[in-house]
Amino acid sequence: MTLREKQSLFLKNFALLILWAFEQGYEVTAGELLRTDQQHAWNIAHGKSKADRSKHQDKLAGDLNLFIGGKYVTDSTAHAPLGKYWKSLHPQNRWGGDFKGFVDGNHYEML
Numbered sequence: 001m002t003l004r005e006k007q008s009l010f011l012k013n014f015a016l017l018i019l020w021a022f023e024q025g026y027e028v029t030a031g032e033l034l035r036t037d038q039q040h041a042w043n044i045a046h047g048k049s050k051a052d053r054s055k056h057q058d059k060l061a062g063d064l065n066l067f068i069g070g071k072y073v074t075d076s077t078a079h080a081p082l083g084k085y086w087k088s089l090h091p092q093n094r095w096g097g098d099f100k101g102f103v104d105g106n107h108y109e110m111l
């Protein structure tokens with residue numbers, strides 16, 4: 001699979017995740033999807049990321065802002081049902097809530 005083909009598969013599954021979230025009664029808004037090399041360098045310099053390279057730089061990651069009952073929630077555990085569903089969509093899908101050290105519950109990526 002080429003990178004471009006993988007980017008399309010990622011985005012299709014990300015769309016399914018968004019639709020699934022709404023069907024479950026959640027609300028989400030869009031967070032970051034594409035990150036430029038410059039933005040990633042800034043994030044590392046400011047402690048916002050510890051990864052040498054982010055899947056966001058390859059259009060293989062997306063962040064969702066989660067709302068439950070109209071209230072914005074940032075706790076990674078609140079994203080757990082979405083993370084579980086995300087991982088069920090493809091064996092290469094990873095949820096940021098499973099990351100060690102830098103838990104990132106609103107982050108959904110494909111390897």
Ligand SMILES: [Zn+2]
Nearest residue numbers: 061062063107
């Ligand atoms: Zn992210």
